[in-house]
Amino acid sequence: MSNDDQTPGVTPEEQPIAAELAGETPGAAVERDPLGVLPDAGTGAEPLDPTDEAFGRGEGVGTSKEVEGLSQGQIVWGRFIRHKGAMGGIITLAVVALLALSSMGLFGIRGWWRIQDYNASGDIVNGAAPTLTLFPFSLGEHPFGQDDIGRDNFSLVMKGIQTSLMVMVVLGLITLIIGVAVGALSGYYRGRTDTVLMRFTDLVITLPVIVIGAVLGRLINTLPAKLDWPYSATQVIRDNLPLLLAVVLGLVLWTGLARLVRSEFLTLREREFVDAARVAGASDWRIISKHILPNAVGVIIVNTTLTMSAAVVLEAALSFLGFGVKPPNVSLGLLISQYQGAFATRPWLFWWPGLFIILIALSINFIGDGLRDAFDPRTKKIPSQRQMDKAMAQIVPQGATEGGAK
Numbered sequence: 001m002s003n004d005d006q007t008p009g010v011t012p013e014e015q016p017i018a019a020e021l022a023g024e025t026p027g028a029a030v031e032r033d034p035l036g037v038l039p040d041a042g043t044g045a046e047p048l049d050p051t052d053e054a055f056g057r058g059e060g061v062g063t064s065k066e067v068e069g070l071s072q073g074q075i076v077w078g079r080f081i082r083h084k085g086a087m088g089g090i091i092t093l094a095v096v097a098l099l100a101l102s103s104m105g106l107f108g109i110r111g112w113w114r115i116q117d118y119n120a121s122g123d124i125v126n127g128a129a130p131t132l133t134l135f136p137f138s139l140g141e142h143p144f145g146q147d148d149i150g151r152d153n154f155s156l157v158m159k160g161i162q163t164s165l166m167v168m169v170v171l172g173l174i175t176l177i178i179g180v181a182v183g184a185l186s187g188y189y190r191g192r193t194d195t196v197l198m199r200f201t202d203l204v205i206t207l208p209v210i211v212i213g214a215v216l217g218r219l220i221n222t223l224p225a226k227l228d229w230p231y232s233a234t235q236v237i238r239d240n241l242p243l244l245l246a247v248v249l250g251l252v253l254w255t256g257l258a259r260l261v262r263s264e265f266l267t268l269r270e271r272e273f274v275d276a277a278r279v280a281g282a283s284d285w286r287i288i289s290k291h292i293l294p295n296a297v298g299v300i301i302v303n304t305t306l307t308m309s310a311a312v313v314l315e316a317a318l319s320f321l322g323f324g325v326k327p328p329n330v331s332l333g334l335l336i337s338q339y340q341g342a343f344a345t346r347p348w349l350f351w352w353p354g355l356f357i358i359l360i361a362l363s364i365n366f367i368g369d370g371l372r373d374a375f376d377p378r379t380k381k382i383p384s385q386r387q388m389d390k391a392m393a394q395i396v397p398q399g400a401t402e403g404g405a406k
Helices: 012-021 053-057 072-081 084-104 153-189 191-206 209-226 231-239 241-250 255-268 272-279 284-321 332-338 348-375 385-405
Strands: none
Touching (some): 084 153, 153 284, 153 332, 153 348, 209 284, 255 284, 284 332
């Protein structure tokens, strides 16, 4: 028996007796597991496959050599890129965004699609049906079809995607700023500050989001006319209505993030590294920004991502109900609202906006799911039926061999 295998505090002569008391066979070699993938004899845990996706999702962290010498950021990135759903979501969202931005242009830059005025009407082609063909691939003159006055549905849908993406990004930024600020101050200072901020947060939570969004969206549409504002100011508001709608929705959707950040700060402020920073004379701002906030970034990113996904659906719902984006602007929800009567005669006018709403929302949800798994090392992967069958096939021959030996 080597010195490495000896029990601490026990002489070499006493090692066989100690091993027998511990239930081990004296003189037996201890099986080493440098990768941490063998089953634990004490717990009966199943071994981990080094090629399994579970390694990339946090299982075995601290025992696997796969993460030795890597920073926390590198470990999280490794888990994230192994998440197939998240990678599929990123690719899908990137393709949709690239198609919409490149075809219709942005900030005065002309896109590659020949019809840049999405409200312009024209002659009906192919009975207003889509001219898109896959075999052989061809866009045709109107790949997504036309409406009853000859407007190109492809231009309308691409512009609607731009609106949805803009609302999603702006709302996400506003939610991030307000939610993190309120949650951090409430969780760090506690006491009266926590009471005031959380009671205000509870008040906002009790208000139905879609009702508040509908009321504020209605005010944005009607307030300039009631106040008799100049035409130029009214036109500016109408042209930037999607941006204003995103700001309004962001002012009521930050509450969930604020409560999560508060709970994280309440836990982290009692940790030893925060006490050490206080003893070293660090200011409250430095402790919050340099010590606590980086440790709560996982919760913040995941919740913000899921809020952005909900924003796409909420904007579409408000526009569908007539309280969101108004013509001459266009959004995916507005297109569904305008063309719901054509579902039986020209269903493609209804299908395309609905399809892209689903693609955008699902893509962001998959990305958020991948980020959650990447930041949470406790996430466990449920083995598939194929993996369980493979494990059983390895166990059965081993049991038969042991029975024959006896």
